[in-house]
Amino acid sequence: MKVRFIKSAPSIREAIEPNLVEIALLGRSNVGKSSFLNAFLNQKIAKTSSTPGKTQLINFFEVEDEGKKYILVDLPGFGYAKVSKSLKKEWGKNLDEFLKNRFNIKLFIHLRDARHPNLEIDENVDNYLKSFIRPDQQILTVFTKIDKLKQSEISKLKKEFPNALFVSNVKKRGFERVKEKINEILWGNNKMENEK
Numbered sequence: 001m002k003v004r005f006i007k008s009a010p011s012i013r014e015a016i017e018p019n020l021v022e023i024a025l026l027g028r029s030n031v032g033k034s035s036f037l038n039a040f041l042n043q044k045i046a047k048t049s050s051t052p053g054k055t056q057l058i059n060f061f062e063v064e065d066e067g068k069k070y071i072l073v074d075l076p077g078f079g080y081a082k083v084s085k086s087l088k089k090e091w092g093k094n095l096d097e098f099l100k101n102r103f104n105i106k107l108f109i110h111l112r113d114a115r116h117p118n119l120e121i122d123e124n125v126d127n128y129l130k131s132f133i134r135p136d137q138q139i140l141t142v143f144t145k146i147d148k149l150k151q152s153e154i155s156k157l158k159k160e161f162p163n164a165l166f167v168s169n170v171k172k173r174g175f176e177r178v179k180e181k182i183n184e185i186l187w188g189n190n191k192m193e194n195e196k
């Protein structure tokens with residue numbers, strides 16, 4: 001797997017040309033988004049634990065995996081405010097516009113903290129995405145920090161969220177399933193058909 005940072009943009013107007021399919025990565029500040037990127041891509045490409053709330057930029061990374069290319073779009077974290085708000089209010093117009101109008105996004109990966117699985121802000125984000133996604137787009141929920149949970153707690157969470165995936169960024173666990181799922185969603189089950 002090869003990865004290359006391409007650009008940061010404040011809005012859809014400054015975004016890169018939409019020539020490849022995109023995966024948008026979003027999550028509450030401190031959920032482990034940067035750690036997830038680094039663990040998933042197997043390299044230190046994103047800064048962890050940087051000052052939250054400062055940058056509201058959309059970061060584009062080009063990923064090449066088994067001869068296929070896609071773009072990973074790292075979105076600013078949310079949830080700095082004590083009172084949870086809708087994503088739209090907190091992120092503002094630019095990000096709302098990007099998520100709704102960026103037609104080549106095929107997958108939204110929503111990271112959630114396994115220790116706090118029922119936060120209102122995450123429910124709001126889920127409902128927000130569901131309010132506008134098209135039939136050809138999907139939402140994948142990935143719970144982070146499962147190393148902080150007992151096995152019984154993980155089992156309970158899996159029952160509550162049967163379609164979610166579960167990872168530990170520090171122990172690098174759960175990423176094979178994430179990759180499988182991404183391949184399935186981006187390229188379909190028949191890999192040969194999409195190979196060029």
Ligand SMILES: Nc1nc2c(ncn2[C@@H]2O[C@H](COP(=O)(O)OP(=O)(O)O)[C@@H](O)[C@H]2O)c(=O)[nH]1
Pocket residue numbers: 027028029030031032033034035036047048049050052077144145146147148167168169170171
């Ligand atoms: N135990 C544990 N800690 C994690 C995990 N992922 C991230 N962290 C820690 O959580 C904090 C925030 O991580 P970071 O990746 O910067 O979060 P971001 O703000 O969402 O980008 C850091 O101290 C990380 O080391 C995980 O899977 N398990």
Ligand SMILES: [Mg+2]
Pocket residue numbers: 033034035047048049050
């Ligand atoms: Mg970060």
